[in-house]
Amino acid sequence: MSFRPLGSGAAVSGLLLLGALLALLVAAWAVAFALGTSDLDRADARLSSEVRAAAASFSARVGAADARAGSLAASPSLQRAVRRRDRGAAERLVRGRADLAVYAGTELLAGSVPVGAVTRAVRVMARGKSIGRVVAAILLNRALLDRMGAAGRVEPPDRLLVRTGVGAAAIPVGRASDIRISGRRYRIFAERVVDAPTRIVLAAAAPRAGIGEGTGKRTLWLILASLISLATLAFAARGIYSVSGRRLRRAPRRRDVRQVLGLVGDALESTHDPDRLLPVILHASMEATGAAAGVATRGGDEVAREGSFERTGQPLRLELASSEAGGESLALILHPEPTGFDDRTVALAHSLVAQAAVALDNARLHGIVKRQAVTDDLTGLSNRRFFREALATELQRAERFGNALALIVVDIDDFKRVNDRFGHQAGDEVLRAFAETLLGRIRGVDLGARLGGEEFAILLPETDAAGAEGLAENLRAAVADLVVSIGQHEVRITASFGVAAFPEARGADELMTAADLALYSAKRQGKDRVVAVGPEKP
Known part of the structure; x- marks a missing residue:
């Protein structure tokens, strides 16, 4: 603000009152903002816990269904029934198992698969050849959602949502976000529970209007005090006008550019997540330019907004051009x-955004370096170091809460022959194809890693030995069906799997040793098979 010199005591008193009011308003805004942010963080944490527990419950059901299908497929009686296409025998074997169906080729022998059910198939083998399959079906109906909600301790007004196909692709996974359902805003946290053949996303949702309701009572007295101060300001301003003989001209409140850049710098020190930096950059730009409102966009989609858009002038669009290196289209739109805006403010805005773009590039590069430190470059899976850290963390969690935890160790059979015959580049293609197959069949909460060479591992939280064995059998069959094109040649591979679980094996080294022993046993028995063995078994 700028004022003409005023000699009157009344004017000085009025200015003091104005300063006190501004301080009070800032304090009220800060308290309300902090309370609202705290409520939102608590809601996000609650929704994350609910959906992860519910997803783990669903995955356990899928694992158990996999195990039942695998057990039936390994039954000699079923293998004879499928080979002879004996419907009566197949129906007797699945009687009382409403979630299982048996096929000989494409012909349904027994059971049924409900439309829309999540399915897991295990091949029926005879003399080394696939003669049919057993399909386990898990129907995602309201009853199952209720059971998953109970496992996740989801209580009203929170609820679980399921989205499939195109609807699932539109929901961000692994982070909190806002969506509209039947015209109402909801805060959700979503996890992918099935990736193929149809993507299925499970989300915990809470009405957005109910988050932060408690802040109203806690800030009521601050608001009342602010209103009283506003009335006092009116009388003070009248006294000032009568002494000065002119109205004060008020300019939009702006911060010094160095202070604004300091805000961005502080945010960059606390996070390198571009999605969290964009709202800070938007707020800082509005502070510097005195904008009434603003929007931050990514790829044309709104990711942050602030201020009131009711009475504004011609908007100013500012491209965060240097972020194009990351393949993103980022922009700020200031109203x-x-x-x-005058010319000086426009120039200031462009200068500020150019420096903010550098901060976003730094955040993006930090994310790349961080991913490279924990990721295997060839396959995109986690590397050995990160896997060992995750194994130690998940073991601590399993011991503390009494949860199940399973480990699968995988080795591609006779991989050296692929390298010797087709070359190391072909071997790399096979490793990448194997990793894609693995990623397509594990949950979002699972961890797939390349331990080195052709050896891989899968860490399965909230999964017991039976569930892990069912997943391993599913992966084994998928790998056996995998065809990798190398020039004019088609390469087929198989893999051997070793399974171990907590608490049968305790400690990271004991669990790894148990899984390795199981893998060696699978190799000795002829490869292309799954073996589960405890640490006490040779």
């Missing part, structure tokens, strides 16, 4: 007061 001024009705009088618009």
Whole structure:
């Protein structure tokens, strides 16, 4: 603000009152903002816990269904029934198992698969050849959602949502976000529970209007005090006008550019997540330019907004051009007061955004370096170091809460022959194809890693030995069906799997040793098979 010199004591008193009011308003805004943010963080944490527990419950059911299908497929009686296409024998074997169906080729022998059910198939083998399959079906109906909600301790007004196909692709996974359902805003946290053949996303949702309701009572007295101060300001301003003989001209409140850049710098020190930096950059740009409102966009989609858009002038669009290196289209759209921005403010905004773009590039590069430190470059899976850290963390969690935890160790059979015959580049293609197959069949909460060479591992939280064995059998069959094109040649591979679980094996080294022993046993028995063995068994 700028004022003409005023010699009157009344004017000085009025200015003091104005300063006190501004301080009070800032304090009220800060308290309300902090309370609302705290409520939102608590809601996000609650929704994350609910959906992860519910997803783990669903995955356990899928694992158990996999195990039942695998057990039936390994039954000699079923293998004879499928080979002879004996419907009566197959129906007797699945009687009382409503979630299982048996096929000989494409012909359904027994059971049924409900439309829309999540399915897991295990091949029926005879003399080394596939003669049919057993399909386990898990129907995602309201009854199952209720059971999953109970496992996740989801209580009203929170609820679980399921989205499939195109609807699932539109929901961000692994982070909190806002969506509209039947015209109402909801805060959700979503996890992918099935990736193929149809993507299925499970989300915990809470009405957005109910988050932060408690802040109203806690800030009521601050608001009342602010209103009283506003009335006092009116009388003070009248006294000032009568002494000065003119109205004070108020300019939009702006921060010094160095202070604004300091805000961005502080945010960069606390996080390198571009999605969290964009709202800070938007707020800082509005502070520097005096904008009444603003929007931050990524790829044309709105990711943050602030201020009131009711009475604004011509908007100013600012491209965060240097972020194009990351393959993103980022922009800020600042809405001024009705009088618009002057040339000096426009130039200031462009300068600020150019420096903010550098901060976003730094955040993006930090993310790349961080991913490279924990990721295997060839396959995109986690590397050995990160896997060992995750194994130690998940073991601590399993011991503390009494949860199940399973480990699968995988080795591609006779991989050296692929390298010797087709070359190391072909071997790399096979490793990448194997990793894609693995990623397509594990949950979002599972961890797939390349331990080195052709050896891989899968860490399965909230999964017991039976569930892990069922997943391993599913992966084994998928790998056996895998065809990798190398020039004019088609390469087929098989893999051997070793399974171990907590608490049968305790400690990271004991669990790894148990899984390795199981893998060696699978190799000795002829490869292309799954073996589960405890640490006490040779």
